[in-house]
């Protein structure tokens with residue numbers, strides 16, 4: 001018996017943008033379902049519409065963009081929801097880890113100020129409790145001296161550190177759904193592993209559902225239960241991770257998998273599979 005509970009349902013999602021040259025359709029009839037505790041991977045070449053899909057779910061579109069279709073979170077329709085309501089949902093019910101951490105912070109406020117405000121917007125914690133939660137969350141993503149970090153401004157942290165602060169902010173509110181758009185791209189190997197472990201922990205301990213976008217097929221193979229492949233704004237294949245990697249059906253998926261380079265290491269003649277960015 002299948003007991004999994006559906007958390008997010010996207011159906012008939014079309015995104016159109018009005019440009020000087022007329023109307024452009026960027027997403028075509030996207031359908032998918034995210035169950036509680038599931039990690040769904042989204043892959044596809046640069047510009048195919050992965051980030052656009054995330055922005056449509058989060059209702060973070062510019063005014064020239066038109067979103068059609070249904071995006072239901074726990075049975076509640078998000079498409080066209082009042083912006084004030086949507087602000088309540090973003091962060092608390094749907095966490096977002098974006099590609100460029102610089103865009104997630106206001107340069108004129110300290111990390112602590114922004115972290116504590118975010119926590120207090122969505123919880124009833126006191127300032128002191130929120131600060132303690134913020135510091136504990138920073139330690140969880142391997143950032144040393146968390147109380148010192150809270151005093152710093154975004155420009156005083158490296159891109160990788162800011163990325164981890166953003167992940168800590170997202171995780172501490174334990175949202176039902178996390179949308180992670182290239183969450184490890186800016187990080188070195190050690191921190192990549194740490195972040196992936198944190199995402200896995202969030203899923204196993206809190207039952208969080210994760211939509212994971214990554215260029216790195218090895219990250220998708222490691223983390224995802226199911227994978228969607230996108231090309232030119234359309235989902236061309238969706239399958240269980242084992243099936244997709246072992247028996248890709250669509251020619252585009254086959255090409256993506258074949259694009260992984262086989263690197264010969266001359267010293268010991270060992271072949272290492274290497275996931276190329278596509």
Ligand SMILES: Nc1ncnc2c1ncn2[C@@H]1O[C@H](COP(=O)(O)OP(=O)(O)OP(=O)(O)O)[C@@H](O)[C@H]1O
Nearest residue numbers: 017019026044045046047048049050051052053062
């Ligand atoms: N406001 C806009 N007006 C017109 N076209 C846009 C707009 N925003 C995005 N696009 C186009 O939509 C397409 C999808 O972009 P999107 O950022 O979703 O791609 P992506 O798959 O996330 O790529 P990447 O992996 O490089 O982040 C691209 O061709 C992009 O140029």
